[in-house]
Amino acid sequence: MNTQMIVKTYEHEGLSLKVPFTNDAFFNATAVAKPFDRRPVDWLALPDTKSYINQVCDFLTLDKNQLVITKFGNPTAGGGTWMHPKLGVPFSRWLDTRFAIWCDLQVESILHGSQASLPLPTPAISDDPITPAQQSAIRQMATRRSRETGKYISFFYTGLNDHFELGKYSQLPARRFEEAMAFLEAMPITKGKLALPAPDQQTSVLLQQISESVARVESAVTAAPAREKKPAVKNPRRAEDLSFVRLDHHQRLLGWTVEHDDDEVWNDGLEVGFGFSEELRTLSHNNEREAYHALCAALLGLHREPGTGENWRQGRGQEMGFVDAIACLALIGMREVRMSPPAPDAWPNPLRRIGV
Structure with a gap:
C-alpha cells in the first residue's frame, strides 16, 4: 500500500465526508464508516465478506493481509483499517449504495491518474427517506x-x-x-426551572392556609413520642397483601388506612408515604407515565363507586383536576432531584425531624 494520501470529499444532501485514499486507491474504511454508524470489523466478520476476500486472494494471488491493512492511530493521522480497492467498493456498498457508486468513480479516477474528485449527477427531487x-x-x-x-x-x-x-x-x-x-x-426551549404563573388572590389565601396546616402538622410530629415501626408484610404479591390498605364489603381495594389512635395514624401514613415515594421515584426514572398513574391512584383512593348525580360529577372533576396538578408537580420535582440531588439538610423540617 502506497502511503501518499489523497483526500476526496463526498457531498450529498447536507453530508460532507472527507474520504482518505492512497495513490494506489486503498481507502480508510474506519474514517468513512463512522458517519454511517457502522464498523469495518462487522463487515469483515460477515460470511459473504470472508468468501469474497478468499476469491479475491485467489484471483489476484495476494495474501489477506495485503487486502486489509490495520494501522494504529487516529484516522485523521492515517490510523484505522485500510482496504484494497477491490474491497473498498463492496464495503462502501454495505454503507450506502449512492456512496458506493461515488467511491467506484474515485477509485477509477485515482488508478487512471486523475486527481479530480468526480461528482455524481444531481438527482431529481423525490420522497425517498433520509440515509x-x-x-x-x-x-x-x-x-x-x-x-x-x-x-x-x-x-x-x-x-x-x-x-x-x-x-x-x-x-x-x-x-x-x-x-x-x-x-x-x-426548537424553542424554556431553559432552567419550569416557570409557574404567579398565584392570584384566592390561590394565595389557599397557600397560606396550607402553610398553616403544615406548621400544625410539624408541631404535632415534633411532639409525637417515638414508637416501634410496624413490620412490613413479607413478599407481597398483590396490593391487597399490603398492611396499610383495606377492603370494602365487595373485597375491593378501598384506600390507605392504619389502625392506631389519631396521633399515630399520621405517623403511620407518613411511613407508608415515604415507602411509596421511594418506589415512585425509581418508577418515574424508568417510566414517568406509569409513575403518574400510580401517584394519581394513591391521591384519589384506589377504587371508588361512581356516583350518578350532577354534584358528584362536579366534585369528582374538581378533585381529579387537583390531583392531576399535584401529580404533575411531583414528577417535575423528581426530575429536578434526579438532575441535581439536594443536600441532606435541604429537606423540609417535618421530614428531617422524624429522622428520614
Missing part, C-alpha cells in the same frame, strides 16, 4: 440539544415528528433533511 448517515446527523443534533438544554432527547424527536407529521424521524424525506436540521437547531 443512515443523515439519520446519524439528526441523532447527533438531538443529543447535543438535549445536553445543552437538559431536556430529554425524546423531546426533540417528538417535536420533529410532530412538525413534519412523521411516525418516526427515519421516515423524513431526504429532500427535507436540511429543513429538519434547522428546525432542531431552532
Whole structure:
C-alpha cells in the first residue's frame, strides 16, 4: 500500500465526508464508516465478506493481509483499517449504495491518474427517506440539544415528528433533511426551572392556609413520642397483601388506612408515604407515565363507586383536576432531584425531624 494520501470529499444532501485514499486507491474504511454508524470489523466478520476476500486472494494471488491493512492511530493521522480497492467498493456498498457508486468513480479516477474528485449527477427531487448517515446527523443534533438544554432527547424527536407529521424521524424525506436540521437547531426551549404563573388572590389565601396546616402538622410530629415501626408484610404479591390498605364489603381495594389512635395514624401514613415515594421515584426514572398513574391512584383512593348525580360529577372533576396538578408537580420535582440531588439538610423540617 502506497502511503501518499489523497483526500476526496463526498457531498450529498447536507453530508460532507472527507474520504482518505492512497495513490494506489486503498481507502480508510474506519474514517468513512463512522458517519454511517457502522464498523469495518462487522463487515469483515460477515460470511459473504470472508468468501469474497478468499476469491479475491485467489484471483489476484495476494495474501489477506495485503487486502486489509490495520494501522494504529487516529484516522485523521492515517490510523484505522485500510482496504484494497477491490474491497473498498463492496464495503462502501454495505454503507450506502449512492456512496458506493461515488467511491467506484474515485477509485477509477485515482488508478487512471486523475486527481479530480468526480461528482455524481444531481438527482431529481423525490420522497425517498433520509440515509443512515443523515439519520446519524439528526441523532447527533438531538443529543447535543438535549445536553445543552437538559431536556430529554425524546423531546426533540417528538417535536420533529410532530412538525413534519412523521411516525418516526427515519421516515423524513431526504429532500427535507436540511429543513429538519434547522428546525432542531431552532426548537424553542424554556431553559432552567419550569416557570409557574404567579398565584392570584384566592390561590394565595389557599397557600397560606396550607402553610398553616403544615406548621400544625410539624408541631404535632415534633411532639409525637417515638414508637416501634410496624413490620412490613413479607413478599407481597398483590396490593391487597399490603398492611396499610383495606377492603370494602365487595373485597375491593378501598384506600390507605392504619389502625392506631389519631396521633399515630399520621405517623403511620407518613411511613407508608415515604415507602411509596421511594418506589415512585425509581418508577418515574424508568417510566414517568406509569409513575403518574400510580401517584394519581394513591391521591384519589384506589377504587371508588361512581356516583350518578350532577354534584358528584362536579366534585369528582374538581378533585381529579387537583390531583392531576399535584401529580404533575411531583414528577417535575423528581426530575429536578434526579438532575441535581439536594443536600441532606435541604429537606423540609417535618421530614428531617422524624429522622428520614
